[in-house]
Amino acid sequence: EDKVVQSPLSLVVHEGDTVTLNCSYEVTNFRSLLWYKQEKKAPTFLFMLTSSGIEKKSGRLSSILDKKELFSILNITATQTGDSAIYLCAVDGGYQKVTFGTGTKLQVIP
Amino acid sequence: DVKVTQSSRYLVKRTGEKVFLECVQDMDHENMFWYRQDPGLGLRLIYFSYDVKMKEKGDIPEGYSVSREKKERFSLILESASTNQTSMYLCASTTPGRALGANVLTFGAGSRLTVL
Numbered sequence: 001e002d003k004v005v006q007s008p009l010s011l012v013v014h015e016g017d018t019v020t021l022n023c024s025y026e027v028t029n030f031r032s033l034l035w036y037k038q039e040k041k042a043p044t045f046l047f048m049l050t051s052s053g054i055e056k057k058s059g060r061l062s063s064i065l066d067k068k069e070l071f072s073i074l075n076i077t078a079t080q081t082g083d084s085a086i087y088l089c090a091v092d093g094g095y096q097k098v099t100f101g102t103g104t105k106l107q108v109i110p
Numbered sequence: 111d112v113k114v115t116q117s118s119r120y121l122v123k124r125t126g127e128k129v130f131l132e133c134v135q136d137m138d139h140e141n142m143f144w145y146r147q148d149p150g151l152g153l154r155l156i157y158f159s160y161d162v163k164m165k166e167k168g169d170i171p172e173g174y175s176v177s178r179e180k181k182e183r184f185s186l187i188l189e190s191a192s193t194n195q196t197s198m199y200l201c202a203s204t205t206p207g208r209a210l211g212a213n214v215l216t217f218g219a220g221s222r223l224t225v226l
Contacts, residue, residue, distance in 0.1 A: 034214060042217040092213040096141060100153035
C-alpha cells in the first residue's frame with residue numbers, strides 16, 4: 001500500500017522564522033511529488049518535483065526531492081502570518097493514483 | 111476566476127438523511143475526484159470519474175455513491191448519512207494523460223458536512 005508521511009503534524013513559529021516541513025514516501029510507482037498549500041479554502045498547488053537534487057523555488061518557498069532516500073522537504077524562510085496554512089504533500093503514482101500525506105499545520109504568530 | 115465550485119460550504123444533516131454534494135468545474139477537465147479530509151488521516155480518495163457516466167472506486171467508497179451525467183458536474187451521494195461521515199469533502203479535477211502534471215489537481219473550496 002502506498003504511503004506518504006508528513007512531519008511534524010503541526011508547528012507554531014514566530015514571524016521571521018525559517019521552517020522545514022518533511023515528507024517521506026513509499027509508493028509502488030513514482031512519477032512526481034506534489035506540494036499544496038491549504039488555507040481556509042481550496043488547496044492550491046505549490047510545486048511538482050520529479051528529479052532528485054533540483055531545487056524548486058518560489059519567493060520564500062523552496063522544495064527539494066531525494067529519490068534515493070524517498071523524501072522531500074519544503075522550506076519557508078522569513079515566515080509571515082499569511083504562511084499559516086496546512087501544507088499537503090502528495091505523490092503521483094500514475095493513473096489517477098495520487099496519495100496524500102496527513103498534512104502539516106503551520107501557524108505563524110506575529 | 112473560480113474553476114472548481116462546490117455548491118455547499120457547510121451542511122448539517124441528520125443520521126439517515128440522503129445527502130448530495132455537488133461539484134462543477136469550468137476547465138473542461140475529463141477527470142474529477144471526491145476526497146474526504148480528516149485530521150490525522152489526510153485526504154482519502156472516495157471515488158473518481160474519468161469520463162461522463164464512468165466512475166471508479168477509490169480507497170474508501172463504502173457508504174458513498176457518485177454520479178457524472180455531464181462532463182462538468184460530479185456529484186457525491188450519501189444514501190443514508192451516518193455520524194462517521196462527518197468530514198470535510200473536497201472535489202478536484204484534472205486533465206487525463208501520461209504527461210507529468212496531468213495529476214496536478216485543481217480543488218474546490220470544500221464542503222464541511224456535519225451529521226448529527
